Amino acid sequence: MARKPGLLMAQLLNRFIWFDAALQKSLDIRGHGGVRRLESMCMVYVHAGIRRPSELARLLGVTRQSVNTALRELEAKGLVYLEPDPEDARCKLVHFAPEGAVMREEALDIVMALEAALEENLGRKAVDDLARLVSADWGEAPVIGKKGVGKAKERKKKSA
Template identity: 35%
Template sequence: MVDTHMTDPSLARLLLSAFTWFDTALRASLAARGLPELTHAQSLLMAHLQADGIRISELARRVGTTRQAAQKSVAALERAGLVETAPDPTNASARIARLTPAGLRNITAAAEVFAALELRLADRIGAEAAKQLRAALQADWGAPNAIDPAKRET
């Protein structure tokens, strides 16, 4: 999972590699079930979509991308039948993306795959290590403020 050319990868790099492991396995598992093949960007968007809808601009903010990039991915998901878009009833210049019934089935299948992946991870790294990993990731890390590497918070 971790790049072998890196002798001491940062924690951020390890977290990114772990996320990529989950996302790659998820997308392959969903495709193996005959569900639409998604790109990494589309997979990220699907994680934030809701049945009742979300503004595309808010979706972009949550994923950390541009509105234009989010619109492009939403359009591809719409062509795949996973989402539908409509004008925002509270703002005529905005659009809302919402899951279709097929999109909801995709999200349900994804939840099943994630549960199986967590079990696989526990088998591979040990149940106690998986439990500790979950606890560390659920801990309150505080706000993601800018820091000065020369100074350490106390």
Template identity: 35%
Template sequence: MPVDSSNYLIVPLLQGFEWFDESLQQSLRARGWPQLTQPQSSVMIHVILGVNRPSAIARSMGLSRQAVHVTIKQVVKKGIFDLLDDPQDKRSKIIVLTAMGQAMRRDAQATIQYLMDQLAQRIGQRYVDGLRAAFTRDWGPPIVCPVDEGQRPAAQAARKPARKSARRSDPQQPATRQRTAARR
């Protein structure tokens, strides 16, 4: 049964982000820039905001360092990023925009301004200003919804009991031989 998404702010937030990202990516492709996936675009946003250590990007995005490194290497192959030794920690790398990446950034900034102007024409400048005002305010740290005393968390109630699996006492002996030996 579909849920009325208008009741949940997270749905239009995601839809708005996807609209902006897809509009930006299509516009950049039309200008001849390489296509970036959504994860690559998210890493690029972090770098532009000054988060240039892969481990910091991974923490911010809630991803493993390995996943972020794979994404970064893909963008390096496209000629947009370069990985340099971190001057503060020789064991680490930092991400910098190449000359091509800087030119792409300039085109992206101009495109974003155009998209904001177009959005203002579609929904009204007042609403665009309201979005900007709401999203640039400090929302504070993440909130954890409290669980009432004595209330069983829904996740526990929804879990099915785990099935018992055959346990092997000798890891060298296959499980089928152990079951046969147990029947004797």
């Protein structure tokens, strides 16, 4: 199928939703339902080693207040806990709660099964290529001015 210019962003988002919807439905039938998409996304980043709520908010593109609400809900569900950051007493760090270990293990099993299903449907090489592409350093997100990529950055440098 030929690529339609201007749709890549929507296609990437649709594939993320494919993963998340499958994860949520699978957790639900296993008795671990009730985790909203933002909560799920926070859990994915905590699994990847992101511990500061402010960094979670930045990566997810949402407000700190939204992340703090999601983390309080995850804490109430026994999935995470927050503790003071030893490097900055004003901050907290997110950790997985021991009570949520079974759910996390099942979620990881589901995600691995989804990746295996992708390999079955698309082929291992395609999935390896996809992983390589989305893991690659795409650089800083450019600001697109009226004159094209990077022009806003050049104007900024000239005016400084």
